[in-house]
Amino acid sequence: MRLRIFTLILMGYTIAGCDSSSSDFKPGYSGSFGELLVVVPEVLWNSPTGDSIFSLFNKPQYGLPQNESPFTVIHVKSEKFSSVLTGHRNVFFVDIKKKYTGQEATYVLQKSKWAKGQVVVEFTAPDNASFLALLTSDIENILDIFTTAEMNRLVQKNKKFGSKEIRKEILKSQGYQLYAQKDMRIEKTKENLVWLRLEREMPKGGFQHQISQGILIVKQPYTAKKQFLDTSIGLAIDSILKAEIPGPKTGDYMGIADQYIQPKYKELNFKENFCKSATGLWEMKGNFFGGPFYELTILHPNKKEILFVYGYVFAPQFDKREYLREVKAVMHSIDFAKD
Numbered sequence: 239m240r241l242r243i244f245t246l247i248l249m250g251y252t253i254a255g256c257d258s259s260s261s262d263f264k265p266g267y268s269g270s271f272g273e274l275l276v277v278v279p280e281v282l283w284n285s286p287t288g289d290s291i292f293s294l295f296n297k298p299q300y301g302l303p304q305n306e307s308p309f310t311v312i313h314v315k316s317e318k319f320s321s322v323l324t325g326h327r328n329v330f331f332v333d334i335k336k337k338y339t340g341q342e343a344t345y346v347l348q349k350s351k352w353a354k355g356q357v358v359v360e361f362t363a364p365d366n367a368s369f370l371a372l373l374t375s376d377i378e379n380i381l382d383i384f385t386t387a388e389m390n391r392l393v394q395k396n397k398k399f400g401s402k403e404i405r406k407e408i409l410k411s412q413g414y415q416l417y418a419q420k421d422m423r424i425e426k427t428k429e430n431l432v433w434l435r436l437e438r439e440m441p442k443g444g445f446q447h448q449i450s451q452g453i454l455i456v457k458q459p460y461t462a463k464k465q466f467l468d469t470s471i472g473l474a475i476d477s478i479l480k481a482e483i484p485g486p487k488t489g490d491y492m493g494i495a496d497q498y499i500q501p502k503y504k505e506l507n508f509k510e511n512f513c514k515s516a517t518g519l520w521e522m523k524g525n526f527f528g529g530p531f532y533e534l535t536i537l538h539p540n541k542k543e544i545l546f547v548y549g550y551v552f553a554p555q556f557d558k559r560e561y562l563r564e565v566k567a568v569m570h571s572i573d574f575a576k577d
Contacts, residue, residue: 394565
């Protein structure tokens, strides 16, 4: 069921690094992490085209144990898109009019259009059919735009509030840097390995419940291209987890839970370095709990080493999308020191 939310609780965060010079005097964006405003006319939203918009943006995110969409979609009628709402962090704006007849459907990315640090994707099309055809073909790219924006905001937040001592210590001991979350700590460090953890509790149903987030980074020699095969990465991850992340009982250890879903691998350009990502579920072998994981296998700039960067979330009483997004932001903040 689709719900229109009339009242938004607006949380403001400002970010640096993606604002145009003309945004200097604009207010900071509003909205909570993971929210996406979809601005379309009421008649369109209540049509089959509106159903398709909703379905495309609410497709379950791969690798989460429960169905969660990449973003929380909030519909706003075009005629109600006032100055209060124009400053939202993520805006998907649709303008379908006959005046565009003879033109192809298109969309543009606009940064800081109405608020500093905001991201707006604006569609124009002459009719519903051409709009929907383009949206359907480019939905992954559009989701990536908003996902990258949220990632950058989290990196900036970590840069401001995270531990600078952790950044310095990792640079000194491992030869690369990252921006850790606030209250994250180093659980384990040794040559070519560091394990970061963040443990906290959140209330729900009158009780406090555990939330665990962690990132394990291991550096290994790069000797052959086959190390970047999907099967090789999966075996390497399992081997590393078995050795480095034990469970609560003797003999328990973390591992990939590929009997539920197969990890999904994807090639990436990680700051001009070859990389593969892996998304899936983990479980505690010998026990009965688990959660989502995200992993990056990065070829070091020196072409002699591989970095296995493994992030996980354990939050059995809560949705996990935003906790995993926080972990991903730390992972994607890695940058390599000069050799």
